[in-house]
Amino acid sequence: xxxxxxxxxxxxxxxxxxxxxxxxxxxxxxxxxxxxxxxxxxxxxxxxxxxxxxxxxxxxxxxxxxxxxxxxxxxxxxxxxxxxxxxxxxxxxxxxxxxxxxxxxxxxxxxxxxxxxxxxxxxxxxxxxxxxxxxxxxxxxxxxxxxxxxxxxxxxxxxxxxxxxxxxxxxxxxxxxxxxxxxxxxxxxxxxxxxxxxxxxxxxxxxxxxxxxxxxxxxxxxxxxxxxxxxxxxxxxxxxxxxxxxxxxxxxxxxxxxxxxxxxxxxxxxxxxxxxxxxxxxxxxxxxxxxxxxxxxxxxxxxxxxxxxxxxxxxxxxxxxxxxxxxxxxxxxxxxxxxxxxxxxxxxxxxxxxxxxxxxxxxxxxxxxxxxxxxxxxxxxxxxxxxxxxxxxxxxxxxxxxxxxxxxxxxxxxxxxxxxxxxxxxxxxxxxxxxxxxxxxxxxxxxxxxxxxxxxxxxxxxxxxxxxxxxxxxxxxxxxxxxxxxxxxxxxxxxxxxxxxxxxxxxxxxxxxxxxxxxxxxxxxxxxxxxxxxxxxxxxxxxxxxxxxxxxxxxxxxxxxxxxxxxxxxxxxxxxxxxxxxxxxxxxxxxx
Amino acid sequence: xxxxxxxxxxxxxxxxxxxxxxxxxxxxxxxxxxxxxxxxxxxxxxxxxxxxxxxxxxxxxxxxxxxxxxxxxxxxxxxxxxxxxxxxxxxxxxxxxxxxxxxxxxxxxxxxxxxxxxxxxxxxxxxxxxxxxxxxxxxxxxxxxxxxxxxxxxxxxxxxxxxxxxxxxxxxxxxxxxxxxxxxxxxxxxxxxxxxxxxxxxxxxxxxxxxxxxxxxxxxxx
Numbered sequence: 001x002x003x004x005x006x007x008x009x010x011x012x013x014x015x016x017x018x019x020x021x022x023x024x025x026x027x028x029x030x031x032x033x034x035x036x037x038x039x040x041x042x043x044x045x046x047x048x049x050x051x052x053x054x055x056x057x058x059x060x061x062x063x064x065x066x067x068x069x070x071x072x073x074x075x076x077x078x079x080x081x082x083x084x085x086x087x088x089x090x091x092x093x094x095x096x097x098x099x100x101x102x103x104x105x106x107x108x109x110x111x112x113x114x115x116x117x118x119x120x121x122x123x124x125x126x127x128x129x130x131x132x133x134x135x136x137x138x139x140x141x142x143x144x145x146x147x148x149x150x151x152x153x154x155x156x157x158x159x160x161x162x163x164x165x166x167x168x169x170x171x172x173x174x175x176x177x178x179x180x181x182x183x184x185x186x187x188x189x190x191x192x193x194x195x196x197x198x199x200x201x202x203x204x205x206x207x208x209x210x211x212x213x214x215x216x217x218x219x220x221x222x223x224x225x226x227x228x229x230x231x232x233x234x235x236x237x238x239x240x241x242x243x244x245x246x247x248x249x250x251x252x253x254x255x256x257x258x259x260x261x262x263x264x265x266x267x268x269x270x271x272x273x274x275x276x277x278x279x280x281x282x283x284x285x286x287x288x289x290x291x292x293x294x295x296x297x298x299x300x301x302x303x304x305x306x307x308x309x310x311x312x313x314x315x316x317x318x319x320x321x322x323x324x325x326x327x328x329x330x331x332x333x334x335x336x337x338x339x340x341x342x343x344x345x346x347x348x349x350x351x352x353x354x355x356x357x358x359x360x361x362x363x364x365x366x367x368x369x370x371x372x373x374x375x376x377x378x379x380x381x382x383x384x385x386x387x388x389x390x391x392x393x394x395x396x397x398x399x400x401x402x403x404x405x406x407x408x409x410x411x412x413x414x415x416x417x418x419x420x421x422x423x424x425x426x427x428x429x430x431x432x433x434x435x436x437x438x439x440x441x442x443x444x445x446x447x448x449x450x451x452x453x454x455x456x457x458x459x460x461x462x463x464x465x466x467x468x469x470x471x472x473x474x475x476x477x478x479x480x481x482x483x484x485x486x487x488x489x490x491x492x493x494x495x496x497x498x499x500x501x502x503x504x505x506x507x508x509x510x511x512x513x514x515x516x517x518x519x520x521x522x523x524x525x526x527x528x529x530x531x532x533x534x535x536x537x538x539x540x541x542x543x544x545x546x547x548x549x550x551x552x553x554x555x556x557x558x559x560x561x562x563x564x565x566x567x568x569x570x571x572x573x574x575x576x577x578x579x580x581x582x583x584x585x586x587x588x589x590x591x592x
Numbered sequence: 593x594x595x596x597x598x599x600x601x602x603x604x605x606x607x608x609x610x611x612x613x614x615x616x617x618x619x620x621x622x623x624x625x626x627x628x629x630x631x632x633x634x635x636x637x638x639x640x641x642x643x644x645x646x647x648x649x650x651x652x653x654x655x656x657x658x659x660x661x662x663x664x665x666x667x668x669x670x671x672x673x674x675x676x677x678x679x680x681x682x683x684x685x686x687x688x689x690x691x692x693x694x695x696x697x698x699x700x701x702x703x704x705x706x707x708x709x710x711x712x713x714x715x716x717x718x719x720x721x722x723x724x725x726x727x728x729x730x731x732x733x734x735x736x737x738x739x740x741x742x743x744x745x746x747x748x749x750x751x752x753x754x755x756x757x758x759x760x761x762x763x764x765x766x767x768x769x770x771x772x773x774x775x776x777x778x779x780x781x782x783x784x785x786x787x788x789x790x791x792x793x794x795x796x797x798x799x800x801x802x803x804x805x806x807x808x809x810x811x812x813x814x
Contacts, residue, residue: 114735176739186750319674325625325673
């Protein structure tokens with residue numbers, strides 16, 4: 001008797017799995033940054049347009065392919081055309097690269113979560129220097145949150161060439177992170193199906209709690225006003241549209257094979273069109289929701305820093321001119337400054353260089369994305385809230401849920417083709433395959449716990465998936481529409497689900513989406529070529545800030561290898577299949 | 593003559609306490625910042641208390657146990673509130689070395705702060721750095737404790753899942769032989785309905801159902 005394919009216990013588990021995979025860290029730490037950079041409220045226009053034109057059709061395509069072929073990415077594309085097994089293999093390779101470096105973020109989230117149970121929070125105060133007369137120098141020059149991130153968490157080296165040793169604390173957290181992922185994927189859909197209820201829903205609970213807290217913070221309205229004031233001239237900026245398209249593309253996690261893997265565990269009659277629309281809408285609304293929270297926190301932090309800056313100026317003036325304590329307030333500051341400048345010009349000009357120009361706009365305009373946003377900016381805001389331990393625990397728990405939800409999708413993309421292939425699954429049980437994959441990824445991931453690990457993380461983050469995914473999805477769309485045949489696929493879907501294919505999807509799949517992807521691809525290639533040498537930000541401990549450096553040749557070679565190894569799968573496998581077919585045809589002469 | 597001497601003494605004394613004089617220290621208080629509405633006004637009585645605290649600190653230094661309140665001189669009190677002070681020796685001609693005063697104040701900083709309801713930031717002695725509180729390092733970092741707890745829970749859960757998976761697989765491999773036995777048992781049972789045994793449908797051998805084969809073959813034989 002043939003072993004039947006495991007299924008999701010109910011369609012809700014499938015939807016939650018897709019949401020949990022798509023709603024990840026990018027919604028929290030990349031979308032608010034893009035919103036801020038490209039015109040605030042007006043960025044929503046290109047974002048929604050791209051969602052409808054690019055996000056929904058491509059998501060529906062992947063889910064439909066997975067549900068129809070009922071196999072992981074390699075098997076699915078082989079079924080579409082024997083020459084296109086390389087597309088599936090490229091997806092698996094990209095997923096493998098992603099799972100290598102993505103889990104280190106969960107390790108960092110664990111690290112911060114465990115350190116949140118202290119009073120005071122370890123990143124709120126600078127440690128003392130050796131003879132207890134002052135604070136540590138690096139911490140003084142930077143800030144306590146930056147110091148905790150760069151020195152205590154990463155123990156970062158000055159450049160990518162100085163590798164340093166493996167740090168045992170992040171390494172332990174990485175091992176724990178992989179154990180948790182293994183626990184969730186151990187039993188396949190049985191275990192994953194139950195875990196996704198938590199990883200999909202808990203982040204929303206935390207976001208709602210944070211929304212309520214964030215909106216009641218002092219100065220939150222400053223941040224919200226700053227973000228949502230539309231700067232309509234940005235609509236004419238092509239970079240805004242390109243970044244909107246890129247964000248939709250990567251936020252939904254297209255091209256990794258995870259969506260195909262999830263959909264392959266569906267009942268054939270499942271209405272994946274409805275699910276595709278639901279998942280993409282939820283993903284985008286979560287991005288907007290998360291950016292509301294982020295901007296109220298930004299506003300609080302910026303107002304706090306602005307008021308601290310003003311207080312420092314007030315203290316400086318009070319001390320230099322021996323004014324009465326409490327006389328200078330924020331409301332009469334400008335008046336008094338004018339008075340002092342005219343009455344004591346000499347002394348005033350001495351004090352002037354030390355007076356910083358405090359500007360709320362400048363504080364709000366510091367746009368940060370990525371790990372910097374979560375581990376430096378947010379922690380800085382959290383340390384100034386009341387009961388900061390609670391907010392810190394909640395926040396890092398949410399980050400953990402988001403990260404693990406995405407990791408489940410990634411590992412599913414790798415494990416589903418492995419468990420589908422008869423070669424592997426006949427020799428090893430499911431648990432052993434998952435264990436091996438997790439172990440290999442964990443061991444390779446130890447590279448990111450070295451002192452230069454964060455620089456390698458940035459390399460993987462920026463280059464491992466970007467170009468390859470664009471190409472993979474382009475080939476996928478062309479394969480379904482032109483190689484397999486759009487009409488054939490349409491009749492397959494109709495037979496499978498009982499519903500016809502709307503003209504809108506056909507138009508998007510056949511024409512608009514491939515064109516969009518080609519233009520994105522061309523833009524990125526030209527961008528890479530025009531900028532010449534690639535550079536990275538290194539942390540300088542003596543200055544207490546980031547400096548730009550060039551990548552050494554071997555790092556550039558690694559980047560090239562990352563991009564090439566996944567892209568090359570497509571033509572190489574096609575070529576290989578062609579050759580084996582030719583040889584087979586050559587061996588067996590055609591019968592009369 | 594005495595008047596002249598008196599003038600001289602006061603002149604000398606006045607010269608001892610001056611801004612940026614040798615062995616003089618500047619003090620700065622931010623009472624309103626620290627206490628808000630409960631701030632007290634700085635008057636001569638408060639100055640007297642300050643002199644008393646400084647004298648008290650000096651008396652704790654060996655060889656300086658005879659310091660009196662009158663040996664502490666204050667000058668240049670501003671609105672800020674800030675002023676300069678020096679401590680003279682019993683002869684009132686020289687000021688005590690800055691190093692001694694520094695160490696005395698540092699030792700008793702907490703008592704001085706508390707006398708005025710202020711802290712290190714609101715009662716500043718310029719040029720006397722305050723000793724920062726040593727960091728409270730627990731014997732075992734807290735994060736390791738939490739990490740170990742979660743680590744053990746996860747490992748136990750993984751073990752449980754793996755073991756139950758192995759047990760399920762072993763049961764399944766024994767499964768098919770058990771299913772055959774039960775099928776045979778079923779066929780030997782006679783179904784009883786309402787106390788009357790029904791004729792068991794003998795499906796083992798291909799049994800011809802008479803209902804369909806009553807007449808001769810009407811179909812044309814091949």
